[in-house]
Amino acid sequence: NAGVTQTPKFQVLKTGQSMTLQCAQDMNHNSMYWYRQDPGMGLRLIYYSASEGTTDKGEVPNGYNVSRLNKREFSLRLESAAPSQTSVYFCASDRDQRSEQFFGPGTRLTVL
């Protein structure tokens, strides 16, 4: 089992460019999450999907969109990147929202 995988690992964008971060899990988990972690800080929830077919906003959703493509995959899109979106992005999944979350390796995004 690969667990939670994320692509790409690193990305540099110019202001205004768009990109999609991909996440997949092979643990048959129902819920999936996108977080961002800024230097020296904890995690902040961007969006989550409690189950296939549903998505909800988290603490910091502005500037992002998500798609729960199927039970395995949950993508995060930046339509028009801004320097404030420079961060490390983590995808996570869990069996249900009361269980422990398992995290992907992260994507380090820099917006110039």
Added chain:
Amino acid sequence: AQKVTQAQTEISVVEKEDVTLDCVYETRDTTYYLFWYKQPPSGELVFLIRRNSFDEQNEISGRYSWNFQKSTSSFNFTITASQVVDSAVYFCALSDADSNYQLIWGAGTKLIIKP
């Protein structure tokens, strides 16, 4: 309002010392879940433990132990005989009905183990 407090921003100890990381939480719910995660310098987030509010038994896993005390709303983490590989940022987190069972994260404690 902050619901998980990790008051220790950074702790530095010498290898083989015991160290305790504090976590204080706030919730109005009777059913809730507490978690600890480790983030080593490599950056990944590693799940350590999950505890539900009805289980106040302390947990021991090798050199790691957790003390859950509902009376003081604390879920502290102790590393016995610390090792350099324990150096990491440790996060405590809470999920409850009020947060729709989304994780509420503490700010983290950076633990430095000196050889």
